[in-house]
Each structure stands twice: as structure tokens, then as C-alpha cells.
Amino acid sequence: MNASSANALGTVAVLPDARDSGIYQTSPGLLRRRALGPWAEGIAQYMAIRVGDAARGRAAFQSLSRLLSSLPPEELLVAPGPRAQLYRLARSIAETERAMPGPIAEDLPWRDHSGRHGKALAKLREALDPDDAELLELRHARELSVEEIACVLERPVDAVELALDTAEALARKALGKAAPDPVAANATVYVEAFALARSWQELEGGLPPIEVDEEALEPGTLIGGRYAVVDRVGTGAFGDVYRAEDVEVPGHQIALKLLRQPSLSEAARQSALRELKLNAAVFHPSLVQFKDHGWYEQRLWFVMPWYEGETLEARMKRGALSRREARRIFEPLARALAALHETGIRHQDIKPENILLTRLPGTDPESDDGILPVLIDLGVAATEQETMLGGTPLYFAPEVAKRFVRERHGGPDVTSAADVFALALSLRNALEPGTQEDVAAGAIQAFVERRAEEMPPLPEARDLRYLAPSLRTWLSLDALERPSALELAEELAILTAPEERRARRGRLLRWLVPLMTTLAAIFVLVVWALDRRAAQEEVAARQARSAAAEARADYIVADARRQALEEGHASLLAQYERSRMSREELAESLATQGGQLRIVRGELARTLEQLEGAQQQATRLGGTLADAQRESERLRGELDASRSEAGQRLRERDAARAEVERLAAGLQGAEARARRESDRADAAETELTEAR
Structure with missing residues (x-):
């Protein structure tokens, strides 16, 4: 990075269309302030390391600030640029300060690096002689170009390049595995090796202000x-x-x-x-x-x-x-x-x-x-x-x-x-x-x-x-x-989210505690009521057990009665079955006799038909009357015999029908008695069920 770009790293902005507008016409003091500003920290640390004492380094930096107040600004613009000129002046003042009588602490507050890395940095500072250490510091920690370093050390550029290569080789050897890449433009390990602790200024009272020669307006202006x-x-x-x-x-x-x-x-x-x-x-x-x-x-x-x-x-x-x-x-x-x-x-x-x-x-x-x-x-x-x-x-x-x-x-x-x-x-x-x-x-x-x-x-x-x-x-x-900025404003609520959660829990507890107290009182009342109810139910249970014992006794009696009724019912059913079998046999007998009667009636019908045929034949033939009468009488006798036999058969049938009707009436009476016994058995079963 060149000097102009480094200077732009402060809070100074450049308008592209204002370079020739007169905006850069400024006082020498302001030019000095802007020139020193971006590099003030690096120059102050460089001077403290050169002197070997933080407090005396601060004093040397203050001397540099006073010198800049009276220095013609043209001297800062000499090639290779203001940064090189500032470091050249700083080095000269630091050497003068170190040569002056007075104690030197030689105990600089280096940047804290714990563990193996910190030991490697300390080893690097001890392994390098002062000239090699200064070369590495100016090149990497202070970020000067080779031309700028040559200006600061007042040595030829070629000699600086050779010495810098040698110093870097020695540094890599001292660092071993922690050595940086040889082709790296800026080796962070070298920056850290020559960096003072963040608090070095605070411990010594802070970096002195950069002095400028602008006068303030008089009060009352x-x-x-x-x-x-x-x-x-x-x-x-x-x-x-x-x-x-x-x-x-x-x-x-x-x-x-x-x-x-x-x-x-x-x-x-x-x-x-x-x-x-x-x-x-x-x-x-x-x-x-x-x-x-x-x-x-x-x-x-x-x-x-x-x-x-x-x-x-x-x-x-x-x-x-x-x-x-x-x-x-x-x-x-x-x-x-x-x-x-x-x-x-x-x-x-x-x-x-x-x-x-x-x-x-x-x-x-x-x-x-x-x-x-x-x-x-x-x-x-x-x-x-x-x-x-x-x-x-x-x-x-x-x-x-x-x-x-x-x-x-x-x-x-x-x-x-x-x-x-x-x-x-x-x-x-x-x-x-x-x-x-x-x-x-x-x-x-x-x-x-x-x-x-x-x-x-x-x-x-x-x-x-x-x-x-x-x-x-x-x-x-x-x-x-x-x-976006507006979204960030909304998301910043997360900063107090834990406290807000605790506050919500607090508000919850403020109404939850009285509620829990009320619920506890209700719980006590409920427990008391349940205990009282349990006692009442225990009395009722004892009464129920007594009633159950009586019910069991009644059940035993009812069960015995039920068994007797069931036995009577079974007997009635058996009798009913027997009666039903007799009725079926009678019906079969009647059916047989009815069949025989139908046969007789058929034969009688045929006989009548024959008689009618004979009468018709007698009428047609007009035969001898005697033969016809004899034949007629004979036939009439047979007819009477048949009628007598048919009458006998009819009487037997009527007697059989009367017997069937008598048996049917007896069977109906038996069925009525069986139904009454069945109803009694059902009633007994109902009583038994209710008793259970």
C-alpha cells in the first residue's frame, strides 16, 4: 500500500471531483496532523522499542510531535514520501533519547501471546541482533517498503534488500515450524513479534497528543x-x-x-x-x-x-x-x-x-x-x-x-x-x-x-x-x-431477552403464588371432605356387607327353591313328552281307521253303482220277473248285509272318534297343567334372579 492509500485509512475521505477545487489548500499544521495521524501508533511503538523503555519512548514521541509543529511541510513531501520521512525523524530522536543519561527499564510490555506461540515470538526477538530485528520490524510491523526502509536507515536500497533477505532467513530458522510463508507479503508472526501490548499507552499515561500550530478563537469572538x-x-x-x-x-x-x-x-x-x-x-x-x-x-x-x-x-x-x-x-x-x-x-x-x-x-x-x-x-x-x-x-x-x-x-x-x-x-x-x-x-x-x-x-x-x-x-x-438497519433495531431485543424471560417468570410467580395458596387451601378442604366421605362410605360399606350376608342367605334358600322348581319342571316336561307321544300314537291309529273307512266307503260306492246298473239292466231286459225278483231279493239281502256291516263299521268309527276326543281333552288338560307349572318355574327363576 502506498502512502496516499495508507493515509486514506483514517477518517479522511476524498471526493473524486474535488482534487483541483482548492479543498487541499490547508495550513501546514493540518498537513502535519494528517501526515502523522494514520501512523502515530506504529511510530510511537517503534520509538519505544528503539529507546528500550515505554515511558522514555513516549517522551521521544512527544519530542517528534513538537518538531513537526515547526518543521516546514515541504520536508515531509520529499521522496519516498511522508511516512519514510517521519520514521527517519523518529529513529533519530529515539537514538538521541537512548543516548541521554537516565535509567532504561529494558522491560517492554510486549503483546501477550501465551503458550507455544508466545515462546516462539520471544525466542525470535532474542535470536536476532538489533539490526536484523529492526529490518523485520520496519518491513512487516511498520509496513514500510524497501525504498522507505533505505531512507529511514540511510542505506542503499540494494544493501537493504540483501540485509532483509538475510534477516528473514534467520527469523525462519529461529521460528522453525512457526515460520511464515516466505512469499507472504505481510507475515503476521513478524507483526505480532514487534507489537507492544494494547495497554502500554494506558499504563504510561496515554499517547501524547499531536501538537499543531492552529490557534483557537479567542473567547468572546x-x-x-x-x-x-x-x-x-x-x-x-x-x-x-x-x-x-x-x-x-x-x-x-x-x-x-x-x-x-x-x-x-x-x-x-x-x-x-x-x-x-x-x-x-x-x-x-x-x-x-x-x-x-x-x-x-x-x-x-x-x-x-x-x-x-x-x-x-x-x-x-x-x-x-x-x-x-x-x-x-x-x-x-x-x-x-x-x-x-x-x-x-x-x-x-x-x-x-x-x-x-x-x-x-x-x-x-x-x-x-x-x-x-x-x-x-x-x-x-x-x-x-x-x-x-x-x-x-x-x-x-x-x-x-x-x-x-x-x-x-x-x-x-x-x-x-x-x-x-x-x-x-x-x-x-x-x-x-x-x-x-x-x-x-x-x-x-x-x-x-x-x-x-x-x-x-x-x-x-x-x-x-x-x-x-x-x-x-x-x-x-x-x-x-x-x-438492514431497521431489522437490526428489531433484532436488538435479544440483548435483554434473558431478563425479559425472568421478568415474565416473576410476573407469573406474582399471581401464581396467591393462586397456589388458594389451590392449597381448596386442596385441604377437598382432602377433609374426602376423608369425611370416606368415613361415611366405610359405615355404608359395613352396612352393605351385612345386607350382602343376608342376601346370600336368602339366595341359598331361593336357590334350593329354584332347584326344586327345576326338578318339578323337568318332571312336568317328561310327563308332557309322554302325553305328546300317546297323542301321536292315537292320531296314527285314527289315521289307520280313517283309511279303512275310506276303503269301505269306496266299496259301498261301487256296490251302489252295481245296484243301479242292475236296476237299469232289469228295466231294460224286462226279463222274467221271478228271476229278477229272486236276483233282486238276493241282491237286496246282500245289500242289507252290506248296509248292516257298513252301519257296524260306522258305529265303530264313531266310538273311536269319541275315544280320540276324550284322549284329546285329557291331553289338553295335561298341557294346561304343564303350562301352569312352567309359569311357576319362570316366576321362581325371576325371584331367584332378583335375589341374586
Whole structure:
């Protein structure tokens, strides 16, 4: 990465159409600030390592800052560029500081690497002589090119290349299996080997501020004929922020931002007004609002509400946010970001430093309920149609990092999803500041290359582990997998989900306990009633057992009676069967006699027919009367005999019929008696069944 692209890794954005507009006409102090800013951390660590003492290294860095305040800016622009010139000056000052009398601790707070990896890094630092170690540090940890290293060490480029190859060979030998790929552009292991601990500045009082020569406005200066300056409260890359009073509204304080660089052309004026125009396109309580603007000595100023509070970054230094506090802060911010995106604007520089936590008037200062988060600084914002990029490397989305890795040309499109990533990462760091990423050794390029390919680490605290699936989505390497800002605002409810579940259980218990008490009382009453009923049923059971014993005795008697009735019934049935057999025999006899009678009647009919034939023959023949009479008498005698026999047979038949009728009457009487006995048996069975 060249010097210009590295410089763009700060919060400075470049408008493609403003290069010749006068926007770069700036003061020497501002040029020095911008030149040192992106590399300040790396230079400070380099100087501390050169001196061998963290505290004296800080003092050396402060000397460098003072030197830059008086250095002609042209000297920084000498080839191979400002970064090489800054490191050359830093090396010279560090050597001077080390040579000065005074104790040197020689116990630098190296970045903590536990286990085998940490031992390998310590072994590497011990195995290399100071010159080889410095070469590796400048090339990999400070990310200087060979030409820049040659400028810093004041040695020929060829000699530096040869010495660097030798140093890398020695380093690979010392590291063994932990050695990096020889063709790797940036070896992470070398970056880590020459990186001081994250807390080295805090332990020594912090990195000294970069001194600039811009003078603040005098208190009482009237801006726009209305706003009287009270004091300067902040400085930034583009301008200063003042607290001022509105003279037209007594007692009303406002924040006034004054840009440092004058706008010397119409294009420069339009570029300066750009932030105002973007801000005017959207309104949300958690977006800073501009109330007025104007020009002071050709420099743009604009008025914002005066907020009492602190930045989220300052709040994080006091400790991690609770999940409840984080939700109260980040939900409004996500909705403000959604309002910004709805108008087609990307913020591009969301980070804790640009989130102001202001307290609403009349709220309890000890409570977080009255905190209103405000997203400030739209200085590098862009519309969806603009291709300008900006931001802070620590909060780059992967797609933004890829664009910078590829020298800001090519790579994936940058959309509003990059803002969602930065806001989610700010949330993750606010929940667990102690494990947030930092730029090891100030190696911005190595960090950005890693960010382009790797997701930031997730929180390690036990009570935050359940957020891992959500954070993986919010911080996804694929911008399409991330939610929109509005969806993120809804999903942030998961931050307080455990407490809400406990609250629901608490509310449930508040009405469940009285209910359970009532149910317990009802249960006691029911048990008492059941016991009483059981006692009553026991008495009834004893009575029932006594009645059952009596019923069994009655049953035995009834059963004996039933058996007697059954025996009588069987006898009656047998008698009935016998009677039925006699009747069948009589009917057979009658049928036989009836058959015989029919035969006699047939014979009689034939005889009568013969007689009639004879009479007819007697009439026809008119024979002798004597013969006929004799024959007639004879025949009459036979007829009488036949009639007598037939009469006898008829009498016998009548006698037989009378006998049959008598037997039938007797049989009917027997059947009637049998039916009566059967009815008695049925009645006995019914009584027996009822007795059972």
C-alpha cells in the first residue's frame, strides 16, 4: 500500500471531483496532523522499542510531535514520501533519547501471546541482533517498503534488500515450524513479534497528543453576528468544535464547528457545504441536527445543539456496558441509521468515538434511562451513487477493507450494509471492551487485509455467548447476509431477552403464588371432605356387607327353591313328552281307521253303482220277473248285509272318534297343567334372579 492509500485509512475521505477545487489548500499544521495521524501508533511503538523503555519512548514521541509543529511541510513531501520521512525523524530522536543519561527499564510490555506461540515470538526477538530485528520490524510491523526502509536507515536500497533477505532467513530458522510463508507479503508472526501490548499507552499515561500550530478563537469572538465563543472543546482532522452562547437567546448554549481550511473557490465552498446538505435530508432524534451555518474568514461554520454527556468511547473506558444499557443506546442508533439509509445516505464512519451519549434534562443522573445516543460527524458520509470511501480501519466492513486492499479500485460494492457492520461491531466492543481487536504494532495494512477475510472475534464472557448466532449474522463477511438497519433495531431485543424471560417468570410467580395458596387451601378442604366421605362410605360399606350376608342367605334358600322348581319342571316336561307321544300314537291309529273307512266307503260306492246298473239292466231286459225278483231279493239281502256291516263299521268309527276326543281333552288338560307349572318355574327363576 502506498502512502496516499495508507493515509486514506483514517477518517479522511476524498471526493473524486474535488482534487483541483482548492479543498487541499490547508495550513501546514493540518498537513502535519494528517501526515502523522494514520501512523502515530506504529511510530510511537517503534520509538519505544528503539529507546528500550515505554515511558522514555513516549517522551521521544512527544519530542517528534513538537518538531513537526515547526518543521516546514515541504520536508515531509520529499521522496519516498511522508511516512519514510517521519520514521527517519523518529529513529533519530529515539537514538538521541537512548543516548541521554537516565535509567532504561529494558522491560517492554510486549503483546501477550501465551503458550507455544508466545515462546516462539520471544525466542525470535532474542535470536536476532538489533539490526536484523529492526529490518523485520520496519518491513512487516511498520509496513514500510524497501525504498522507505533505505531512507529511514540511510542505506542503499540494494544493501537493504540483501540485509532483509538475510534477516528473514534467520527469523525462519529461529521460528522453525512457526515460520511464515516466505512469499507472504505481510507475515503476521513478524507483526505480532514487534507489537507492544494494547495497554502500554494506558499504563504510561496515554499517547501524547499531536501538537499543531492552529490557534483557537479567542473567547468572546462573535461568529455570524450571533454566536459568542466561550472556549474550544474539541479538535478533529477537519476543524474545531467550540462551545458558544446564542446572544439572541440569553443563557442558550450551542456547539459551533469551524472548519480549519478556507474555501477559496466555488467548488470548495460546495464541498464544504456537503455535510450540511446531507444532514438536511434526514431527521431523527439520534442524528445530530444543524441549526445554522455561515462563513468566517472563508471558513465554513455551522451550529449544532449543545449536548451534555460523553462519547461512547469514553464510557467504554470505564467498563463494559450491560446488555440492558447497550440496548437502550443501540436501538435508537439503529433506527437513526435506518432513517439515514432510507434517504440514500451512508454514514461511513460509525464508531464509539462518533456516538455521543447525552443526558436529557430532568432525568436522574445516576440512571441510564435518560440517555439519548446521538450519531455525530457526517463528514465522510456519502450517497449511494457516490463511490467515495472513508472511515476508521478498526470499524471497516469486510467489503470496505477489500476496496482499500485493492487500492480503492475494484472489489465489491459498498452499500449501507457496511454501516450495519460498523454499528454491530461498536455494540460488540461496548459489551466486551477488553477483547476487542486493535491494530497490532500499528500495522494498518496487515489489519485491513485480515479484516477483508476474517470476521472480528466474538465476545468470550459466558453471559454473552448466547449472542454468538446474532453477532455472526450482523458481522457476516457477506454483506447480503446482514440485516438492514431497521431489522437490526428489531433484532436488538435479544440483548435483554434473558431478563425479559425472568421478568415474565416473576410476573407469573406474582399471581401464581396467591393462586397456589388458594389451590392449597381448596386442596385441604377437598382432602377433609374426602376423608369425611370416606368415613361415611366405610359405615355404608359395613352396612352393605351385612345386607350382602343376608342376601346370600336368602339366595341359598331361593336357590334350593329354584332347584326344586327345576326338578318339578323337568318332571312336568317328561310327563308332557309322554302325553305328546300317546297323542301321536292315537292320531296314527285314527289315521289307520280313517283309511279303512275310506276303503269301505269306496266299496259301498261301487256296490251302489252295481245296484243301479242292475236296476237299469232289469228295466231294460224286462226279463222274467221271478228271476229278477229272486236276483233282486238276493241282491237286496246282500245289500242289507252290506248296509248292516257298513252301519257296524260306522258305529265303530264313531266310538273311536269319541275315544280320540276324550284322549284329546285329557291331553289338553295335561298341557294346561304343564303350562301352569312352567309359569311357576319362570316366576321362581325371576325371584331367584332378583335375589341374586
